[in-house]
Amino acid sequence: xxxxxxxxxxxxxxxxxxxQQRELDSHLxxxxxxxxxxxxxxVLRGMKMALPAPGFASRFQTRLMxxxxxxxQRKFLGSxxxxxxxxxxxxxxxxxxxxVFFASPASWIAALVEVGVFLVTTLQxxxxxxxxxxDVMGRFMPPFAWMVLVSSxxxxxxLWSVSIWRFVRVPQGV
Amino acid sequence: MNDELVWVTQAQQGSDEAFTKLxxxxxxxxxxxxxxxxxxxxxxxxxxxxxxxxxxxxxxxYDQSRSFATWLLSIxxxxxxxxxxxxxxxxxxxxxxxxxxxxxxxxxxxxxxxEAESTRREARDRLHLLLQNLDQTDRAAVIMRYWHDYSDVxxxxxxxxxxxxxKSRLHRSRRALAGMWQxxxxxxARTERRQHESPAF
Numbered sequence: 001x002x003x004x005x006x007x008x009x010x011x012x013x014x015x016x017x018x019x020q021q022r023e024l025d026s027h028l029x030x031x032x033x034x035x036x037x038x039x040x041x042x043v044l045r046g047m048k049m050a051l052p053a054p055g056f057a058s059r060f061q062t063r064l065m066x067x068x069x070x071x072x073q074r075k076f077l078g079s080x081x082x083x084x085x086x087x088x089x090x091x092x093x094x095x096x097x098x099x100v101f102f103a104s105p106a107s108w109i110a111a112l113v114e115v116g117v118f119l120v121t122t123l124q125x126x127x128x129x130x131x132x133x134x135d136v137m138g139r140f141m142p143p144f145a146w147m148v149l150v151s152s153x154x155x156x157x158x159l160w161s162v163s164i165w166r167f168v169r170v171p172q173g174v
Numbered sequence: 175m176n177d178e179l180v181w182v183t184q185a186q187q188g189s190d191e192a193f194t195k196l197x198x199x200x201x202x203x204x205x206x207x208x209x210x211x212x213x214x215x216x217x218x219x220x221x222x223x224x225x226x227x228x229x230x231x232x233x234x235x236y237d238q239s240r241s242f243a244t245w246l247l248s249i250x251x252x253x254x255x256x257x258x259x260x261x262x263x264x265x266x267x268x269x270x271x272x273x274x275x276x277x278x279x280x281x282x283x284x285x286x287x288x289e290a291e292s293t294r295r296e297a298r299d300r301l302h303l304l305l306q307n308l309d310q311t312d313r314a315a316v317i318m319r320y321w322h323d324y325s326d327v328x329x330x331x332x333x334x335x336x337x338x339x340x341k342s343r344l345h346r347s348r349r350a351l352a353g354m355w356q357x358x359x360x361x362x363a364r365t366e367r368r369q370h371e372s373p374a375f
Binding site (some may be wrong): 011032033036037039040041043044045046047048049050051052053056057059060061063064067 | 190194197198201202203205206209210215218219222223226227230294297298300301302304316320321345348349351352353355356359
């Protein structure tokens, strides 16, 4: 018998009858590779568990405490950064209207109407501009390019949502 | 409900004490996998600690219908595989790292035949070193099979492979180990023979 069936028997840990076992024993005496296969299998079966140094669990507790403290600090600094950034942004956005806030009620109404008109005209202009762009681009861009564009926008939105979710979530047990 | 499931549930509800019990229960399995994967006790300790930390942080994702040990070993194996890949990419060589001394098993003083035990230990040490030459995923599969008695299905689940891929990786690993063993044994045998030869030869 050639070498291959013996190798398969060894690799598949096949259940052998007495005759097959004798044939295998005879083959093992002449085939160094199959002998090595048997030896490594035997050594692997006899390998022992490596044990961690004593006090593993208490070292883990220390590491966990350090990690929790670092996490708390990261969250604290993050919340301060976002609060300050948010306040600064709001102040910057509101700065043109702050002067109006201290003016007379008539000026308030005028400013309100002005803002309303601005919003409505901006919206109208955006819709018209969008329609023109879609109309013009529709002639040049093939359908697959639209699909790529829409998919990219969806992908970026998803990435953005996941990033926000990962940042704000609080893992259970921490 | 068994103790482990109770500890897992309590840990998921925020009990650090329950999680510590889980650490105590599984530390040997996790450490052994990391040690066999990385080859050094210091890296293994760090990887095992990191595994438990990741398990703690992701405990809310643990599905109680699965085995907790399998889930933990899956985290450990993936962490070690990533670590070995990063190490491969880094500029430092494995040889430099190995020089700081690999720690092997301590001889069993209760062994009735110290010489045979010493030979067996030497064989285990050789195999431990040969294991480091296998591909990371193959190594993880071998460790799960031979140290943790995992079935092909459990290994496939832990390493996110198909059962046939696990079988093929285990066969490939065993062939590679046997080949390396044979290669190593040949010069060793020649050297041993030479010691007994006459200087005239």
